[in-house]
Amino acid sequence: MDKSNKVKWGILGCGKIAHKFASDLSLSESGVLYACASRNGDQAREFGIKHKASTHFNNYLSLAECKEVDVIYIATPHSFHHEHALLCLANKKHVLCEKPMGLNEIQVLSMIAAATKNKVFLMEAVWTSFLPAIIQVKQMINEGEIGDIRHIKADFGFRTIFDAQSRLFNPNLAGGSLLDIGIYPLFISLILSGYPSYVQSIAHLAATGVDDECTILLQFSSGATASLYSTLTCDTDTICEIYGTKGKITIPTRFHEQDHFYLQLNGKDRVEIKSGKKGLGYYHEIEHTNACIQNNITESNIMTHSLSLQLVRLMDEIRKQCGLVYPSERLGH
Ligand SMILES: NC(=O)c1ccc[n+]([C@@H]2O[C@H](COP(=O)([O-])OP(=O)(O)OC[C@H]3O[C@@H](n4cnc5c(N)ncnc54)[C@H](OP(=O)(O)O)[C@@H]3O)[C@@H](O)[C@H]2O)c1
Known part of the structure; x- marks a missing residue:
């Protein structure tokens, strides 16, 4: 990726944490919110307008398939992280997945395997590690x-x-x-x-x-x-x-x-x-993710896959x- 370009983010699921994350993303020097997706079209539109996204979708698949988006932040309940991350990884999107990465070790192993197979970045959003x-x-x-x-x-x-x-x-x-x-x-x-x-x-x-x-x-x-x-x-x-x-x-x-x-x-x-700390604190994990993506790094050296597996x-x-x-x-x- 050309370092002069900002990393284009998609947000999957427009709930409580997604709003806070989008607010810190607006402070980023190296990334920008490009799209958001909700199961509810009105909610996606309102979220997109509030956080100045370029576009919005009324389903998650369209976001995963959106050509302009580089990385997707998964902000759905725990039981959907695995399914939603696999959807994005299969579409060759980099993924920042809310904690816990998966429900159990089997899920996390398959998420890491999908990221490796598709040669994309995957990280569990334990923002505390970057404070x-x-x-x-x-x-x-x-x-x-x-x-x-x-x-x-x-x-x-x-x-x-x-x-x-x-x-x-x-x-x-x-x-x-x-x-x-x-x-x-x-x-x-x-x-x-x-x-x-x-x-x-x-x-x-x-x-x-x-x-x-x-x-x-x-x-x-x-x-x-x-x-x-x-x-x-x-x-x-x-x-x-x-x-x-x-x-x-x-x-x-x-x-x-x-x-x-x-x-x-x-x-x-x-x-x-x-x-x-900057913003609410999510800023730091966002900048770290952007730096990894801009430098073609597929695994964080701080919030590593191994750390997610141990957790x-x-x-x-x-x-x-x-x-x-x-x-x-x-x-x-
Ligand atoms: N890092 C942090 O500080 C922090 C803080 C709080 C929570 N979290 C994590 O963030 C994730 C989301 O938490 P949240 O508090 O934002 O939850 P929330 O307000 O309930 O939002 C979750 C969103 O997931 C989507 N979703 C998809 N399928 C769903 C289903 N069957 N039932 C309910 N929602 C569904 C919905 O978005 P649409 O309707 O737009 O599709 C919903 O708004 C969790 O993994 C949680 O552990 C992290």
């Missing part, structure tokens, strides 16, 4: 600033009224706290401490059978541990604390979208470190321990 604060925390820890990590504590929770049909509680949309928000505490422990050697989890299941609470204990080969919690039943602090032998790092609420953090070395005063393997194991199987998985998908 300057998270990158800085990771770097400080790698450089031994707080010594050896011994424990990570992270939570993500909010109280929401039970609604069996909603995306959060409907098993057919792969609802539940783990896949929706528990993925963030899990992700932060994965990038800071690596894949655990031991996983123990307990969930409370809502009336629809999806987890409205999930508690996870991890242990790593170093002997260090993590305690993680996600919930749809109460408002929690949504912070991340990393305890090391020389001090502690705290990423305050809400840690997954934060622009600053605190460093407290043993016996010293707590210091605030401001890392900043989904962990969630598969946690769901197995908690007895959480989605309806489509009973049919073998």
